[in-house]
Amino acid sequence: MRNMIIASTSTIHGTSFLSYLLPTILEEIKNQDIEQLLFIPYARPGAISHDEYTTKVKTAFNNSDIKVKGIHEFADPKKALEDAKAIFTGGGNTFVLVKMLHDLDLMVALRKKMYNGAFYVGTSAGSNICGLNMRNTNDMPIVMPSSFKTTGAIGYNINAHYLDPDPSSTHMGETREQRIQEFHAYNSLPVVGLREGSYIRVKGQEEILCGEHPARIFKQNHDAIEVSTGYNFAQITD
Amino acid sequence: MRNMIIASTSTIHGTSFLSYLLPTILEEIKNQDIEQLLFIPYARPGAISHDEYTTKVKTAFNNSDIKVKGIHEFADPKKALEDAKAIFTGGGNTFVLVKMLHDLDLMVALRKKMYNGAFYVGTSAGSNICGLNMRNTNDMPIVMPSSFKTTGAIGYNINAHYLDPDPSSTHMGETREQRIQEFHAYNSLPVVGLREGSYIRVKGQEEILCGEHPARIFKQNHDAIEVSTGYNFAQITD
Incomplete structure (x- = not known):
């Protein structure tokens, strides 16, 4: 069963990297006796190196027992992914991240891990x-990635x-809502606008909105709607 | 020789569509005895139809003698492009525009027109x-366009x-400057940040900044610089 945290951002303004998500992550890691977190640094925010980005994540987990290791540190990244019990993919540039995952043939492997119950944390990209x-x-x-396809761990x-x-x-540039409305001229997939500080906690069939903000759901040929904390997104694709 | 207007936006806040560019466009059209303006509506702002977008442009030119015709109205859009003396490509979504130009095999034809002296006006996309x-x-x-390549009518x-x-x-999302800096981690091409109301007037070898705002030039491994109205961008790639 799926076990994921899908977060709008790694960092809330005025707080430190990952701090608002750490309690939830550490609780899950403790419950499952997970010893190592595999970090995927490919999105490279500000184009920092994979090592620099991984060091940032290691620092965030300094006061815990969990060992953080970057996927780029392994000779065989696909095997590292297949062996992982907990995976964290950080933000940065989504085109860079998706290109790397396709180039290294990791996208389908990542999807399998998500559906087979590995604990997955994603922020932003x-x-x-x-x-x-x-x-x-x-x-x-x-x-330019070879494809825009991603994992499809959720149906939107x-x-x-x-x-x-x-x-x-x-x-005069378009608002975010206008951009998503244009998306729906060419695509039928629902879109969830997640505000910074919000995240979706996926457990098995449940996809629950957490955090203090409502989220905004955009469906083709429908007006956008606001949903509150506790909403289950699994019903979107019904 | 090239004869182009490359504008940040079609519309300045509080004014009507194209109004700030119309005097320059009409002067050029008059000087060259141009009778027809070929409009490329493929970027479809707000996903409006090609007809609706073309009507908007026709309305903007209502008080002039110029006849506006959408490229989608021709049975052979490539021939329409090759025959055109004046071309206007409006804004909207750049991915949609570039996909259409590649799918219809018009990108290289458009490049040729630009270098062969057709009067070209571009706004936004x-x-x-x-x-x-x-x-x-x-x-x-x-x-997803088949390629991110565009015309290369300018060297940045x-x-x-x-x-x-x-x-x-x-x-916490990236600023525009941060995004362009990330671009330079993977690309060596200079980038010109054009503020709304600014445009580049290309005539032969000259590429002059017009409008009331300075522009911002980003070059790989250099700090960004501000340049004032009258600046010639042709020197960027020296």
């Missing part, structure tokens, strides 16, 4: 890859860092 | 395609609707 494709990322297409796409329109703005 | 590739678009990847990429960071923001 790491959450975008939980949907069926990456067509709702906010990132700049700085590299995530728009991470979802941002409400600023009514005082004079900027 | 229509300006993004003047660079060497579309890797600096702000748009959502709602469809455009970031249209360039937006300065908001120092009061608590949002």
